Amino acid sequence: MIQLIPCGxxxxxxxxxxxxxPEIHYKVMAFTEVLDTEPFLGMIEYMPAYASVTxxxxxxxxxxxxxxxxxxxxxxxxxxxxxxxxxxxxxLDDSALKSPRVVEIPVCYGGEFGPDLEYVxxxxxxxxxxxxxxxxxxxxxxxxxxxxxxxPYLGGxxxxxxxxxxxxxxxxxxxxxxxxxxxxxxxxxxTTPGGWQLIGRTPLTLFRPYNDSPSLLQAGxxxxxxxxxAQKFEEYKEKSQ
Amino acid sequence: xxxxxxHSGLLTTLQDLGRVGYQKQGIIVSGAxxxxxxxxxxxxxxxxxxxxxLEVTLMGPKLxxxxxxxxxxxxxxxxxxIDGRILPMGRPVYVKAGSIIxxxxxxxxCRAYLAVAGGYDVPKVMGSKSTYLRAGLGGFHGRSLQKGDxxxxxxxxxxxxRMIQHFVKQHSAVSFVSTDWCAGRGQTAISSGRAIRITRGxxxxxxxxxxxxxxxxxxxxxxxxxxRMGYRLSGAVLKLAHQVEMISEGITLGAIQVPxxxxxxxLLADRxxxxxxxxxxxxxxxxxxxxxxxxxxxxxxxxxxxxxEAERLYLAKEKAFAQLKAAVSLKLQS
Numbered sequence: 001m002i003q004l005i006p007c008g009x010x011x012x013x014x015x016x017x018x019x020x021x022p023e024i025h026y027k028v029m030a031f032t033e034v035l036d037t038e039p040f041l042g043m044i045e046y047m048p049a050y051a052s053v054t055x056x057x058x059x060x061x062x063x064x065x066x067x068x069x070x071x072x073x074x075x076x077x078x079x080x081x082x083x084x085x086x087x088x089x090x091x092l093d094d095s096a097l098k099s100p101r102v103v104e105i106p107v108c109y110g111g112e113f114g115p116d117l118e119y120v121x122x123x124x125x126x127x128x129x130x131x132x133x134x135x136x137x138x139x140x141x142x143x144x145x146x147x148x149x150x151x152p153y154l155g156g157x158x159x160x161x162x163x164x165x166x167x168x169x170x171x172x173x174x175x176x177x178x179x180x181x182x183x184x185x186x187x188x189x190x191t192t193p194g195g196w197q198l199i200g201r202t203p204l205t206l207f208r209p210y211n212d213s214p215s216l217l218q219a220g221x222x223x224x225x226x227x228x229x230a231q232k233f234e235e236y237k238e239k240s241q
Numbered sequence: 242x243x244x245x246x247x248h249s250g251l252l253t254t255l256q257d258l259g260r261v262g263y264q265k266q267g268i269i270v271s272g273a274x275x276x277x278x279x280x281x282x283x284x285x286x287x288x289x290x291x292x293x294x295l296e297v298t299l300m301g302p303k304l305x306x307x308x309x310x311x312x313x314x315x316x317x318x319x320x321x322x323i324d325g326r327i328l329p330m331g332r333p334v335y336v337k338a339g340s341i342i343x344x345x346x347x348x349x350x351c352r353a354y355l356a357v358a359g360g361y362d363v364p365k366v367m368g369s370k371s372t373y374l375r376a377g378l379g380g381f382h383g384r385s386l387q388k389g390d391x392x393x394x395x396x397x398x399x400x401x402x403r404m405i406q407h408f409v410k411q412h413s414a415v416s417f418v419s420t421d422w423c424a425g426r427g428q429t430a431i432s433s434g435r436a437i438r439i440t441r442g443x444x445x446x447x448x449x450x451x452x453x454x455x456x457x458x459x460x461x462x463x464x465x466x467x468x469r470m471g472y473r474l475s476g477a478v479l480k481l482a483h484q485v486e487m488i489s490e491g492i493t494l495g496a497i498q499v500p501x502x503x504x505x506x507x508l509l510a511d512r513x514x515x516x517x518x519x520x521x522x523x524x525x526x527x528x529x530x531x532x533x534x535x536x537x538x539x540x541x542x543x544x545x546x547x548x549x550e551a552e553r554l555y556l557a558k559e560k561a562f563a564q565l566k567a568a569v570s571l572k573l574q575s
Contacts, residue, residue: 007493008440008523009551020488032265047264047491049515054491056264059552060559076552145267146489146515149376153489153515189267190376207267209366209378215266 041065113201150189150207150215169195203236242394250302255380274533278316282356285313287401293370301344311358317350331423335408350534358401362393436544442520478503495524
């Protein structure tokens with residue numbers, strides 16, 4: 001059941017389900033593709049999440065667009081937006097989705113770049129090499145970007161390397177750090193405090209504020225982690241500078 | 242045209258109407274906490290209403306103007322002065338080169354906006370001049386202003402130039418000139434003790450009856466931990482009827498979320514793009530500025546309205562603002 005719920009007078013949240021599942025995610029992606037290609041008059045932007053899309057709009061512009069087209073002016077802009085969104089939902093076709101982009105993320109595992117790699121191995125009764133092997137074996141799906149600029153919320157990491165967060169968070173995790181928290185894995189785009197178990201670091205820059213698309217990753221991408229040596233890491237870094 | 246920062250104040254940043262269109266990339270909106278005061282300050286100096294202005298918080302800065310400048314201060318009354326004389330708020334003020342503007346005691350509200358004709362000359366990042374402190378982006382080198390900084394001002398637009406010509410005629414021995422009228426008294430969002438209007442949040446029904454009642458009948462104190470990201474309140478402990486597993490979703494301006502400690506947080510200009518705490522309510526857009534002008538320590542109470550009423554109030558406010566804009570523009574031409 002898809003639900004439309006107004007959040008105050010300038011946003012509507014479209015809820016596609018309640019869990020983290022690829023099927024729900026495909027619906028979210030198909031819906032945002034339509035919003036990208038055919039935004040309605042007065043739409044400001046949207047925010048896709050795991051199972052929902054929050055659509056932000058300007059009530060004045062929505063109302064004016066209704067006046068111009070000679071339609072019922074007593075309608076609330078919220079009602080107008082909901083009926084426009086329902087129309088999109090009515091003809092939503094997630095089978096026509098573009099095939100996902102695969103983004104390769106090189107990671108230098110362990111050592112100073114991944115101080116918690118050994119702990120993750122110990123916790124799961126594995127060797128360090130096995131942890132790396134498992135981490136690079138599954139492609140991870142980017143469900144949404146949030147929390148920090150360019151930060152991906154990923155799904156699809158193997159349960160075999162799931163590890164609880166650190167008891168004491170680190171005051172500063174360097175940008176590019178690849179971590180594990182429970183069943184989640186992810187990459188920190190900017191330096192922030194955090195409690196994730198750090199297993200490695202990528203030389204890629206995930207947040208590029210002066211680029212047309214500031215976030216390297218987008219919702220809907222597939223991530224393929226690939227192990228690299230410390231030497232390769234430095235080479236990448238030099239190239240990107 | 243340059244301005245020297247002699248004292249930074251508590252938190253002085255450049256803000257406009259925010260960085261729009263990048264939330265799906267995890268980039269927060271930012272922008273002025275009290276958008277109506279920002280828009281008014283710009284109108285009064287002949288700028289586009291969305292131009293960036295200085296957002297001055299609680300303890301204001303001390304600034305030296307190197308050139309004759311047309312400016313306006315709106316919002317909270319932080320006792321601004323020009324060379325020791327009271328700077329009249331809510332109207333265009335033409336100051337002479339060498340003037341020193343200083344903010345003093347906080348008399349009402351807690352955020353003032355200082356706009357200059359032409360606007361501040363900083364590059365737009367992702368379409369906005371707003372300062373995004375945590376990512377070190379936008380505004381003046383991505384940070385709040387510090388002692389020793391020098392701000393540049395852009396060339397004024399046609400409307401501003403006409404006003405300046407008008408002022409130059411009167412400008413003689415006095416250190417500054419202003420109009421004899423002021424605008425936007427009725428627009429200022431200084432809390433008058435009136436309840437903050439809210440609509441039901443997405444997870445309203447998940448809270449206990451006692452919590453829903455407490456939200457609408459109790460008062461909540463704004464704690465000192467409040468900032469541009471959110472206002473943390475203390476008061477009745479709000480609880481969910483049953484533990485629910487929430488997954489992260491988009492967050493709206495003015496959403497009132499309740500973390501496990503039961504103390505609500507109102508999410509404001511620098512709110513994160515997504516979050517996973519249940520939201521009990523949503524502050525209506527026209528009252529977000531009232532929150533923004535509430536000092537730590539003040540008490541807030543809430544009153545529920547329908548989404549239809551929230552929208553009616555929004556449209557009415559925009560209409561009133563359009564009228565104010567027309568009135569100001571008439572005044573400036575006369």
